Amino acid sequence: MNELVLYAKDIKKYYQSVKAVDGVSIELYRGEVISILGPNGAGKTTTVEMLEGLRRSDNGEIVYFDKYTPLDKFVKEKIGVCLQENFFFEELTVLETLKLYMSLYEKNTDLDELVQEFQLEEKLKARVKHLSGGQKQRLAVALAFVNDPEVVFLDEPTVGLDPQARRHLWDVILKYKSKGKSIILTTHYMDEAHQLSDRVYIMDHGRVIAHGTPQELITSSGLNSVIEFHKDFAQLVDIEGIIISGEYAYVSVVDAVPVIEKLIRVNVKNFVLRHPTLEDVFLKLTGRKID
Structure with a gap:
């Protein structure tokens, strides 16, 4: 060291x-x-x-x-x-x-x-x-x-x-x-x-x-995949752990397929599936983005 x-x-x-x-x-x-x-x-x-x-x-x-x-x-x-x-x-x-x-x-x-x-x-x-x-x-x-x-x-x-x-x-x-x-x-x-x-x-x-380290924080957060979509649809889907920040809703998932199916059923077409980032870790820990 x-x-x-x-x-x-x-x-x-x-x-x-x-x-x-x-x-x-x-x-x-x-x-x-x-x-x-x-x-x-x-x-x-x-x-x-x-x-x-x-x-x-x-x-x-x-x-x-x-x-x-x-x-x-x-x-x-x-x-x-x-x-x-x-x-x-x-x-x-x-x-x-x-x-x-x-x-x-x-x-x-x-x-x-x-x-x-x-x-x-x-x-x-x-x-x-x-x-x-x-x-x-x-x-x-x-x-x-x-x-x-x-x-x-x-x-x-x-x-x-x-x-x-x-x-x-x-x-x-x-x-x-x-x-x-x-x-x-x-x-x-x-x-x-x-x-x-x-x-x-x-x-x-x-x-x-x-x-x-940034990677240690991401790995230890338990976040596997993150789905991002407009906050207006958050009340229409039965998904646990949704965090709303600004105009968007975020949810971290282990298996993305069931969540995506729910979003499609309520006609959510514009959503993003991606790997977690340091910002996602921050959101999970604090419940908000940095202003």
């Missing part, structure tokens, strides 16, 4: 009667990508903020590199953070912004390499206020790597990116992983979590309700 660079044990954060985080334990190893997934209100943002040192835990322990806390200056030099909402000095250029952030750390990554990796070459002289949403997002993620960090937190890093830019950022994340960087990812895209993550933690109601 690779070196353990971060672990949290039984961390908690309570607000009066609300248990925002209720005894969460997480491990992160060198050169690993983990995803923390959960519906709104599950406690994942509070958990990540405690790991980053932005919020103090009420209980438990968080340890970096076997002996440091998130509040130690040594750790702050070793981590990079891309928040879900980023605020820039709008009058600065992209290049000035990168150099400003680099000046805050003792160690820096190579500026030219960073600019190339995040496709910022053509925008170096542009003021931040003139960037598109996708360009600002690429800049925000780039800033998380300016100090050549060992642990990187990426909160919704591909929001606002077009499909091509999103895939490119996946490649960048995997490249940094291959260099031994350890990355904690939060995302609303299940395919992103599946493609990038070595392990996934699923949270709900302040607790980790499942964790493992």
Whole structure:
């Protein structure tokens, strides 16, 4: 097993009667990508903020590199953070912004390499206020790597990116992983979590309700096949275990034939039979999709 660079044990954060985080334990190893997934209100943002040192835990322990806390200056030099909402000095250029952030750390990554990796070459002289949403997002993620960090937190890093830019950022994340960087990812895209993550933690109601590799979670879920159809037909068929999310109904089955026959009898023509995905596991465990 690779070196353990971060672990949290039984961390908690309570607000009066609300248990925002209720005894969460997480491990992160060198050169690993983990995803923390959960519906709104599950406690994942509070958990990540405690790991980053932005919020103090009420209980438990968080340890970096076997002996440091998130509040130690040594750790702050070793981590990079891309928040879900980023605020820039709008009058600065992209290049000035990168150099400003680099000046805050003792160690820096190579500026030219960073600019190339995040496709910022053509925008170096542009003021931040003139960037598109996708360009600002690429800049925000780039800033998380300016100090050549060992642990990187990426909160919704591909929001606002077009499909091509999103895939490119996946490649960048995997490249940094291959260099031994350890990355904690939060995302609303299940395919992103599946493609990038070595392990996934699923949270709900302040607790980790499942964790493992994406394939382990799918295999252990007991899901064999999933049938998807419009929710309007859910009341017309006698099928146990139907979950409705948005406009569609989902049901996991061991034997698909009897279920398909029932759907046909009530004139359901547009349905999909497919293998289960990480999103199906999430739906089964939480009863809802990520909003």
